[in-house]
Amino acid sequence: MADFALLHRPALADAKSGSFGAPSTGARITLTALPEGHVMHVLASRGSGDLTALIPRIGDGASHAVRPYGPGQWFVIGDAPLAAAEIFAKTPLLEGKASISDQGHGRVRIGISGASVEAVLAKGTAVDLALSNFPVGHSAMTLIGHISALISRTGPESFELLVLRGFAESLWDELIQMSLEFGVDARTGK
Amino acid sequence: MASLIACPHCGPRPKEEFTVRGDAGITRPAPDAGEDAWYAYVYLRDNPRGRHKEHWHHTSGCRRWLVVERDTMTHAIYTVTDASAEGETA
The missing domain is CATH 3.30.1360.120 (Probable tRNA modification gtpase trme; domain 1)
Known part of the structure; x- marks a missing residue:
């Protein structure tokens, strides 16, 4: 039993706001x-080749959903929050060539x-x-x-x-x- | 020390984005190579003046290990390659 209730609070909820x-x-x-929607970290498996065409399958289809930043490494990002089960369900779309890690938190x-x-x-x-x-x-x-x-x-x-x-x-x-x-x-x- | 490293994946980046591991030229001894060989592998390093190959990690960029060949005296950078492309292991 938790000693106190956990609250989901946006990271920038108390940040400075206004004109400066x-x-x-x-x-x-x-x-x-x-x-704070979904942030999925996608890592290619060793020797899986060029996955440029594969990665957008797990995205929400919006422009800039897929953000490559190095060999075999992507962030797939969108505005809608996704439950762990919804992210897990996307794994087969990558045909075993890459793995997904939920970074939304x-x-x-x-x-x-x-x-x-x-x-x-x-x-x-x-x-x-x-x-x-x-x-x-x-x-x-x-x-x-x-x-x-x-x-x-x-x-x-x-x-x-x-x-x-x-x-x-x-x-x-x-x-x-x-x-x-x-x-x-x-x-x-x- | 050289201030710009031309990462083969990210382009030129300042050295602050990287972590230096050290000499890329040493090879790991066999498990039964003996205490002297392992002591040298773990602790003993040359301190060369001039061209030197090192492993650099692009910690704040693509997070890939690179082999940087640089001059320890003039700070010139000669080549930067992905460590896996060179088949380098250590």
């Missing part, structure tokens, strides 16, 4: 705490957008985020400051960051700091 920094209107940054998404979004993220990472080098749909696992995050481009001026749950609020605060010169609206959904 410069009062500019042209290049403002918008930070959004995205729904462990990683959360932050949306960041605005005309100056590349300049803000460039303060934290060395990855070249220019549209020509980092097109829409591209993903990269990297460090933002000292925090490991998966950066995915979802539009010409918008990115999503996937970060370990325990680091989410710290990264959120850092992103606000990094955006102050342009002005930032932080939306936790409260």
